[in-house]
Amino acid sequence: xxxxxxxxxQSLSGLTAAMFLFLIASGLSLIFGVLRVLNFAHGTxxxxxxxxxxxxxxxxGTGPGTFWVAxxxxxxxxxxxxxxxxxxxxxHLYGKDELYQLLFTYALVLILSDVAKILWGTQQKSxxxxxxxxxxxxxxxxxxxxxxxxxxxxxxxIALAFWFALQRTRVGRFIRAAALDRETLGALGVNVSGLYxxxxxxxxxLGGLGGALVTPVRTIVPxxxxxxxxxxxIVVVIGGLGSFWGTFLGSLIYGQVLSFGxxxxxxxxxxxxxxxxxxxxxxxxxxxxxxxxx
Amino acid sequence: MRPSRxxxxxxxxxxxxxxxxxxxxxxxxxxxxxxxxxLFATSLNLLVGYTGLVSFGHAAYFGIGAYTTGILMKRxxxxxxxxxxxxxxxxxxxxxxxxxxxxxxxxIYFAMLTLAFAQIVWAICFKWxxxxxxxxxxxxxxxxxxxxxxxxxxxxxxxxxYRTSEYFYFLTLVLVALCFWALRRIVASPFGRMLTxxxxxxxxxxxxxxxxxxxxxxxxxxxxxxAGLAGGLFGIFNRGVFPDFAYWTKSSEVLIMTxxxxxxxxxxxxxxxxxxxWLNQQIISVTEYWPLILGGILVILLxxxxxxxxxxxxxxxxxLVRRPRSA
Numbered sequence: 156x157x158x159x160x161x162x163x164x165q166s167l168s169g170l171t172a173a174m175f176l177f178l179i180a181s182g183l184s185l186i187f188g189v190l191r192v193l194n195f196a197h198g199t200x201x202x203x204x205x206x207x208x209x210x211x212x213x214x215x216g217t218g219p220g221t222f223w224v225a226x227x228x229x230x231x232x233x234x235x236x237x238x239x240x241x242x243x244x245x246x247h248l249y250g251k252d253e254l255y256q257l258l259f260t261y262a263l264v265l266i267l268s269d270v271a272k273i274l275w276g277t278q279q280k281s282x283x284x285x286x287x288x289x290x291x292x293x294x295x296x297x298x299x300x301x302x303x304x305x306x307x308x309x310x311x312x313i314a315l316a317f318w319f320a321l322q323r324t325r326v327g328r329f330i331r332a333a334a335l336d337r338e339t340l341g342a343l344g345v346n347v348s349g350l351y352x353x354x355x356x357x358x359x360x361l362g363g364l365g366g367a368l369v370t371p372v373r374t375i376v377p378x379x380x381x382x383x384x385x386x387x388x389i390v391v392v393i394g395g396l397g398s399f400w401g402t403f404l405g406s407l408i409y410g411q412v413l414s415f416g417x418x419x420x421x422x423x424x425x426x427x428x429x430x431x432x433x434x435x436x437x438x439x440x441x442x443x444x445x446x447x448x449x
Numbered sequence: 450m451r452p453s454r455x456x457x458x459x460x461x462x463x464x465x466x467x468x469x470x471x472x473x474x475x476x477x478x479x480x481x482x483x484x485x486x487x488l489f490a491t492s493l494n495l496l497v498g499y500t501g502l503v504s505f506g507h508a509a510y511f512g513i514g515a516y517t518t519g520i521l522m523k524r525x526x527x528x529x530x531x532x533x534x535x536x537x538x539x540x541x542x543x544x545x546x547x548x549x550x551x552x553x554x555x556x557i558y559f560a561m562l563t564l565a566f567a568q569i570v571w572a573i574c575f576k577w578x579x580x581x582x583x584x585x586x587x588x589x590x591x592x593x594x595x596x597x598x599x600x601x602x603x604x605x606x607x608x609x610x611y612r613t614s615e616y617f618y619f620l621t622l623v624l625v626a627l628c629f630w631a632l633r634r635i636v637a638s639p640f641g642r643m644l645t646x647x648x649x650x651x652x653x654x655x656x657x658x659x660x661x662x663x664x665x666x667x668x669x670x671x672x673x674x675x676a677g678l679a680g681g682l683f684g685i686f687n688r689g690v691f692p693d694f695a696y697w698t699k700s701s702e703v704l705i706m707t708x709x710x711x712x713x714x715x716x717x718x719x720x721x722x723x724x725x726x727w728l729n730q731q732i733i734s735v736t737e738y739w740p741l742i743l744g745g746i747l748v749i750l751l752x753x754x755x756x757x758x759x760x761x762x763x764x765x766x767x768x769l770v771r772r773p774r775s776a
Contacts, residue, residue: 193557251755253557258704262751265740265747266740266741266748269738269740273738381698385564385568422577423572423576425575426572426576432565433550436565440558
C-alpha cells in the first residue's frame with residue numbers, strides 16, 4: 156500500500172481533473188438532453204476556448220485580474236460562435252437523420268481545428284497561472300497549488316448554480332420541458348427555436364470556459380479537442396446522457412479511476428476507463444443516474 | 450433494382466489491372482490505397498446502409514485485421530496465405546464478442562458502445578508494447594513472397610518485370626474483387642434482403658418472427674470480418690501497422706467515405722473511397738489543410754446531397770431520362 160499522503164494527493168489530482176471534465180461534459184450533456192444529438196464539436200469548442208484565452212492574455216498582458224477577463228472573454232467568444240453555428244447551419248438539420256447531425260458536428264471538428272492551426276500554428280502554447288493563485292500549500296503531506304484548489308471549489312459552485320438555474324428559473328423549466336417533449340412545449344407557445352439556440356450558446360460557453368480555465372495547468376496543443384471529446388463522452392455515458400447530476404458523478408468516477416489506474420496499473424489506465432464506459436453501456440445503457448430514452 | 454446491361458464492375462476490375470503498366474508508380478500506390486479503402490467502406494455499408502446500424506467504431510476491426518496479419522507475418526514468419534484469412538477470422542471473433550453486446554442497444558447507445566469497444570482495442574494496441582509495438586507501432590511488415598510468380602515469368606512473360614509493390618497491388622485487386630463478389634452475393638441473398646427489412650422496420654420484422662438481434666449480429670460479424678481483411682491488406686500496403694488504425698477518427702473517416710459515395714448503392718462507398726483519396730492526394734500537394742477541405746465537402750454533402758454521389762447521379766439520371774414521376 157502506498158503511503159496515505161500520496162493516495163491523498165492522487166485523489167485530489169483526480170478530483171481536479173474531474174472538475175474540468177465536468178465543465179466540459181455538462182455542456183455536452185445539456186445539448187444531448189435537449190437536442191438529442193451528440194456534439195463532437197464540443198471538444199473543439201473547448202480547444203478554441205483555450206486558444207482564445209491564450210490570445211486574449213497575449214493582447215491584454217499579464218496584470219492582476221487580466222487572466223479572469225481573458226477566460227471570461229474566451230468563453231463568451233466561443234459561446235457566440237456556438238450560437239452562430241446553431242442559427243445558420245445546425246438548425247437546418249433538425250428532423251433529419253441522426254447520422255447527418257453527428258457527421259455535421261464532426262465536420263465542424265475538422266474545419267475548426269484546422270482554422271485553429273491556421274491562426275495559432277502547431278507549436279505548444281501555455282498561459283501562466285493568474286497572480287495570487289500561483290503559489291501552493293501543503294495539506295496532509297500533499298502539495299496543492301492554489302489554482303487547483305480554486306478549480307476544486309469552482310466545479311461544485313458551477314454545478315450548484317447550474318442546477319439551481321435548471322430547477323428554479325423559467326428558462327430552466329423550459330429547458331427541462333424541452334428535454335421531455337419539445338412538440339408540446341412548442342404548442343404551448345414557447346419559442347422552442349430560440350431555446351435551442353440558447354442551449355447551444357450556454358453549452359458552448361461551458362465548453363469554452365473549461366478550455367480557458369485549463370490553460371494554466373495544461374499546455375495548449377492541436378489534437379487536444381479529439382482527446383477531450385472522447386473523455387467527455389465517457390463521462391456522460393457513465394453518468395447518463397442528458398442527466399445533470401449524472402454528469403457530475405461521471406466526472407468524479409472518471410477522475411478517480413484514471414488517477415488511481417495510473418497508480419496501480421500504469422499501462423492499462425486508459426483501457427480501464429473505456430472498459431468502464433462499455434460496462435455501463437452493457438449493464439445500464441442510460442447511465443448510472445440517467446433515464447431510459449423512450 | 451434492374452441489373453445493368455454493361456458489366457461495369459468487371460470493366461473497372463480489368464482496367465485496374467492496367468494501372469501499373471500505364472500509370473506511374475504514384476498511381477499504382479493511389480489505386481492500391483483506393484482498392485483497400487473501398488473494401489473497408491463497403492464492409493461498413495453492410496452495417497450502416499443495409500442494416501441501418503450506425504457504427505462509430507468500425508476502425509476497430511480494420512485495426513485488429515492489420516495487427517493480426519502484421520504480427521503473424523513479421524513476428525512469427527507465417528505465410529500470407531494463412532495470415533490474410535486469419536485477419537478476417539480474428540476480426541470476426543472480436544466482432545462476434547463485441548457485437549453480442551452492441552446489438553442489444555439501439556441507435557445512439559449502439560453507436561457509443563461500438564465507439565467504446567473500438568477505443569478499448571486502440572488502448573490495447575497503444576499500450577501492449579510486447580505484442581503490438583505500442584505507440585511506435587510495428588514497422589516493416591514484409592510483403593508476401595512473390596518468388597513463385599517471378600519464377601513463372603519466363604514461361605508467361607506478362608507476369609514478369611513488375612516491382613514487388615506492383616505484384617502486391619495485383620494480389621490486392623484479386624482478393625478485394627473476391628470480397629466484393631462475396632459481399633454482393635450476401636446483400637442479394639434472402640439474408641441480405643432481411644437486413645434491409647430490419648433497417649426499414651425492425652418492429653415489423655420482429656412481428657413476422659425474425660430474430661432481429663441474431664440477424665444484426667450476423668451483419669456485424671460479416672462487416673467486421675471484411676473490415677479485418679481490408680486491414681490485413683492495408684498493414685502490408687502501408688509497410689507498417691500503427692495504433693491509430695483503430696482510433697475513433699479513422700472510424701469517422703470511413704463513415705464519411707461511405708456517406709460521400711452514397712449508402713443507398715452497393716458500389717457507392719467504393720466510389721466514395723476513390724473520390725476522397727484522389728481528392729486528398731490532389732489537395733495535400735497544394736495545402737496542408739486537408740481536414741478543412743474535407744470538413745467543407747462534408748458540410749456541402751450533408752446540406753445539398755444527402756444521398757451522396759450515387760444519390761446525386763441517380764437524381765441527375767432521373768431528370769435526364771424524364772421518367773414519369775410516380776406519386
